[in-house]
Amino acid sequence: MSDAEEKNRDFIREIIANDLASGKHQSVITRFPPEPNGYLHIGHAKSICLNFGIAQELRSVGAKCHLRFDDTNPSKEEVEYVESIREDVRWLGFEWDALHFASDYFEFYYQCAIALIEKGLAYVDEQTQEQMRETRGNINVPGTPSPWRDRPMAENLDLFARMRAGEFPDGSLVLRAKIDLASPNMNLRDPVLYRIMRAHHHNTGDAWCLYPMYDYAHPLEDAIEHITHSLCTLEFENHRPLYDWVIEHCPVPAKPRQIEFARLNLTYTVMSKRKLLLLVKEGHVSGWDDPRLPTISGMRRRGYPAEAIRNFCQHIGITKFNGTTSVDLLEFEIRAFLNREAPRRMAVLEPLKVILENVAADERISASVMEHPERPEWGARALSHGRELWIEQSDFLEDPPKKFYRLGPGRHVRLRGGDIMKCLSFEKDEAGQITELRCELLKGTAGANAPEGVECRAAIHWVDAATACDAEMRLYDRLFRVEAPDAEEEGFLSCLNPDSLSVITAKVEASAAALAPGTFCQFERTGYFIADSKDHQAGTKPVFNRTVGLKDSWSKQASKG
Numbered sequence: 001m002s003d004a005e006e007k008n009r010d011f012i013r014e015i016i017a018n019d020l021a022s023g024k025h026q027s028v029i030t031r032f033p034p035e036p037n038g039y040l041h042i043g044h045a046k047s048i049c050l051n052f053g054i055a056q057e058l059r060s061v062g063a064k065c066h067l068r069f070d071d072t073n074p075s076k077e078e079v080e081y082v083e084s085i086r087e088d089v090r091w092l093g094f095e096w097d098a099l100h101f102a103s104d105y106f107e108f109y110y111q112c113a114i115a116l117i118e119k120g121l122a123y124v125d126e127q128t129q130e131q132m133r134e135t136r137g138n139i140n141v142p143g144t145p146s147p148w149r150d151r152p153m154a155e156n157l158d159l160f161a162r163m164r165a166g167e168f169p170d171g172s173l174v175l176r177a178k179i180d181l182a183s184p185n186m187n188l189r190d191p192v193l194y195r196i197m198r199a200h201h202h203n204t205g206d207a208w209c210l211y212p213m214y215d216y217a218h219p220l221e222d223a224i225e226h227i228t229h230s231l232c233t234l235e236f237e238n239h240r241p242l243y244d245w246v247i248e249h250c251p252v253p254a255k256p257r258q259i260e261f262a263r264l265n266l267t268y269t270v271m272s273k274r275k276l277l278l279l280v281k282e283g284h285v286s287g288w289d290d291p292r293l294p295t296i297s298g299m300r301r302r303g304y305p306a307e308a309i310r311n312f313c314q315h316i317g318i319t320k321f322n323g324t325t326s327v328d329l330l331e332f333e334i335r336a337f338l339n340r341e342a343p344r345r346m347a348v349l350e351p352l353k354v355i356l357e358n359v360a361a362d363e364r365i366s367a368s369v370m371e372h373p374e375r376p377e378w379g380a381r382a383l384s385h386g387r388e389l390w391i392e393q394s395d396f397l398e399d400p401p402k403k404f405y406r407l408g409p410g411r412h413v414r415l416r417g418g419d420i421m422k423c424l425s426f427e428k429d430e431a432g433q434i435t436e437l438r439c440e441l442l443k444g445t446a447g448a449n450a451p452e453g454v455e456c457r458a459a460i461h462w463v464d465a466a467t468a469c470d471a472e473m474r475l476y477d478r479l480f481r482v483e484a485p486d487a488e489e490e491g492f493l494s495c496l497n498p499d500s501l502s503v504i505t506a507k508v509e510a511s512a513a514a515l516a517p518g519t520f521c522q523f524e525r526t527g528y529f530i531a532d533s534k535d536h537q538a539g540t541k542p543v544f545n546r547t548v549g550l551k552d553s554w555s556k557q558a559s560k561g
């Protein structure tokens with residue numbers, strides 16, 4: 001391992017390296033355990049990169065990572081989510097060494113519960129939820145034992161079997177662990193292990209009416225899969241004593257260790273699946289893959305490359321401190337990647353017509369633009385234009401200030417990759433809007449310096465009017481107006497940004513309109529875009545999503561107030 005790698009090693013990789021060095025483990029198995037009750041988001045990407053990343057780095061000792069659907073709660077889970085999760089993990093660039101469903105182990109959890117009952121460590125309680133809450137006590141007051149806490153073992157076994165057999169109504173009985181009613185850790189005050197719930201399960205159908213609680217099932221899932229290091233987020237730190245208790249007292253084939261790390265939070269973003277579901281269900285966004293959502297499928301559709309997301313996860317690192325990461329950092333990684341990898345094209349978002357007076361109606365003028373200035377191997381693109389062009393309205397000012405180097409009456413500007421042109425006159429409509437420029441082309445100046453006496457200090461992008469295609473451009477802004485939508489008193493829905501999507505029609509070069517769906521490109525001087533994977537039809541109906549602007553215009557705008 002190099003010094004740099006050694007230095008970049010986070011505390012979890014450190015623990016694992018020590019476990020291998022000491023011989024505690026010969027190899028390592030991690031897992032990514034999503035509950036299939038929603039689509040994955042960028043927070044999950046952090047966990048995926050950690051778990052699958054560790055397995056990749058330790059291939060030499062045969063390390064593995066499992067994808068496990070934590071589907072023990074049938075009420076919120078759906079097959080659609082299972083499929084999207086597989087697709088998203090693969091798209092992020094990872095492949096699981098094994099695929100499991102926690103629901104495949106229902107019989108195992110059940111047998112472990114019987115073992116606990118036989119050891120006098122679990123009992124069937126008849127108290128209502130309300131009563132259990134009332135008798136749990138608080139930090140200063142120990143819990144009051146349930147009247148059923150010392151039920152004889154044989155009676156517990158009998159009742160538990162009949163719970164499984166469906167003899168009791170939903171919610172009437174629970175199985176509880178018998179741990180410590182005076183524990184300062186409330187999770188240890190006889191937690192519920194099983195509840196009765198008649199719900200159809202996507203995997204096991206109606207075979208069970210008895211479902212295990214997360215805190216009981218999760219350690220058993222890890223153990224049966226021989227997970228060595230079970231990595232989860234900090235909110236489970238308080239649950240670790242229960243995790244260890246289950247592992248210690250159940251007949252398990254391995255002893256996994258739970259380690260917690262800080263979850264990812266992002267500014268201007270909500271991350272909880274419950275909130276994302278609400279945004280989707282209430283129609284605030286177009287679906288789980290709406291490009292404004294922080295879901296993996298939304299980011300994919302927005303044009304965020306998987307590699308850039310992985311780079312982001314690597315750079316934020318793994319710590320024990322809960323904080324909020326600026327979404328600017330994510331956008332920085334997206335730009336850094338696309339700046340290197342995206343081919344370049346030209347598009348005009350707010351078109352202004354230019355008529356070149358000294359170009360004949362049937363004349364073609366050639367130009368040539370490098371596909372990518374830093375990738376000479378990609379070559380140059382031959383372009384051409386006729387008498388009419390589109391340029392950006394903002395590249396002309398009727399009365400330009402001195403520092404404005406683009407077009408104004410009598411001024412010169414270079415057409416990117418082509419000749420210099422001079423603005424002769426302009427036309428306005430009744431509202432004062434500039435409608436058309438009349439220019440003169442300085443033929444033969446492409447690729448050459450400006451002639452003597454001509455001041456030309458800028459190049460602008462343009463699109464040939466005769467061959468341009470109309471393209472739908474979806475311009476995205478932040479979904480929320482405030483940095484911490486979760487902290488809004490009126491709720492996170494109260495600070496939705498009404499202008500988070502604007503749709504315009506732009507003029508694009510024919511070669512951009514012809515890109516395949518899902519291809520990204522930079523529209524020069526405008527931003528990074530991707531041909532929409534669902535709605536774009538190459539050549540006939542171009543639709544582009546703006547992935548991110550070229551520069552961080554938001555923070556400038558925000559600091560101006």
Ligand code: ATP
Nearest residue numbers: 033034035043044046047232233263264271272273
């Ligand atoms: P949410 O709170 O968004 O509903 P969750 O934790 O309930 O997410 P799970 O499907 O249970 O979602 O999560 C699968 C794995 O992803 C867990 O190991 C969880 O700790 C991890 N994870 C979820 N959210 C984040 C996050 N924001 N940052 C890092 N890891 C996360």
Ligand code: MG
Nearest residue numbers: 034035037273
């Ligand atoms: Mg959850």
